[in-house]
Amino acid sequence: MNRSGALRRSPAAVLVPIALTGLLLAGCSASESGAAASGSGAAESAADRAGPQSFTDAAATSGDGGSSAEAASAAAPAPAAGAAGSDLAGASDRQVITTGSASIVVDSPATAAEQIAVYVEGAGGRVEQRSVQTPEEGPSSATLTVRVPAQGFSTTLDQLGRFGEVSDVDVTSTDVTAQASDLDARVAALRTSTERLTALLAGAASTEEVVAAESALTQRQAELDSLTAQRAVLSGQVEMATLSLYVTGRAEAPVVEAGGFLGGLASGWNALVAAVAGALVVLGVLLPWLVAAAVVTAAAFGVARVVRRVQARRAPAASPAAAGPADVDDEG
DSSP: OHHHHHHHHHHHHHHHHHHHHHHHHHHHHHHHHHHHHHHHHHHHHHHHOOOOOHHHHHHHHHHHSHHHHHHHHHHHOOOOSSSSOOOOTTTTOOOOOEEEEEEEEEHHHHHHHHHHHHHHTTOOOEEEEEEEEOSSSSOOOOEEEEEEEEGGHHHHHHHHHGTEEEEEEEEEEEEOHHHHHHHHHHHHHHHHHHHHHHHHHOOOOHHHHHHHHHHHHHHHHHHHHHHHHHHHHHHHHEEEEEEHHHHHOOOHHHOOOOOHHHHHHHHHHHHHHHHHHHOOOOHHHHHHHHHHHHHHHHHHHHHHHHHHHHHHHHHHHHHHHHHHHHHHHHHO
16 A cells, blocks of 8 residues: 555646746746846836936947947948948959059150149149249249059059159058058948937937937937048048159250360350440440530530620721720820
C-alpha cells in the first residue's frame, strides 16, 4: 500500500516543479519587458514632472541618441540620394583638392590674359581674379586666378603653351576624404536629431515644453546649416581646381654697339644729332629773349634817329639868326 500510494503521489510531485519553473520563467520575461517599458516611460514622466529643462535634456538625448553610436551608425551606410554627402559614393572614393601655379612669358601680357580668360570660360571654368600691370620702365605683366574642372586640370596645363613659354609649374593635391566623411556623418546625425526634435515638438503638452523644444531645434538647425555650408565649400574645392598664373612680357634685348669704323661713324653721328638737338633746345630757350631784345634795340635806334633829325633841322635855323648882327657891323 505504501508503494502504491507513493506511485499515486508521484505525478503531482513531478508536475508541481514543472509548473513552478514555468511561472518563474514567465515572471522573468515580464519583468524584463516591464523594465524596458518603464525605462522609456520613466524618461517621459520625468520630463513631464521636471518641466522644460528636463524636456530639453530628453530631447537632446533622443536627438543625440547616444551621439557616438548614432554617428557611427550614420557614417557606416552610404549617404542617401539628395543628402549633403551624396558626392561620396563609397569609402573608396577619394576627395582631392588640386591647386597649381605656373609662369608664362609672352609678347603682350594684356592680350595673353584676355585669351587665357576666354579659353578657361570655354572649358567650363571661371576667372576669379585678373589684373594687368604696365610700369613706365620694364616689361608689363599680368596675374590671373582661375578655377577649372578638376578632371580637366592636366589638359588646361598642357594648353597653356599655346599662349607663351610656360615655366615654374607647381601642382599640389590634398586628400580631404576623411574630412568629407566626417562632415557627411555629422550632417546625417544632425538631420536625424532635428527630425526627432520635430517629432517631440509636435507631441509637446505645454507651452514651456514647446519653447524648450523650439530652442533645442533652432540650435541643431543652425549647426546643421553650418556643416552643410562647410560641406558645400569642400565639394566646390574638390570639383573645381585652382590655378594661379603669372604672365610677364619679354624683356627688350640690349643694344650692342658696333666697333671699328662703323662704330665710330655711328658714335659721331649720334653725337652730332645729340649736339644739334641740344643746340635747338638752347635756341628754343633763348629765342623769346632774343626777339624781345631785338624789339627793344630797334625801338631805341628809332628814337635816336628821330632825335638826330630834329636836332639837324634846328641847327641851320639857329645859325643865321646868331650870325646876322656881326655881318652888318662889318659892312658898315
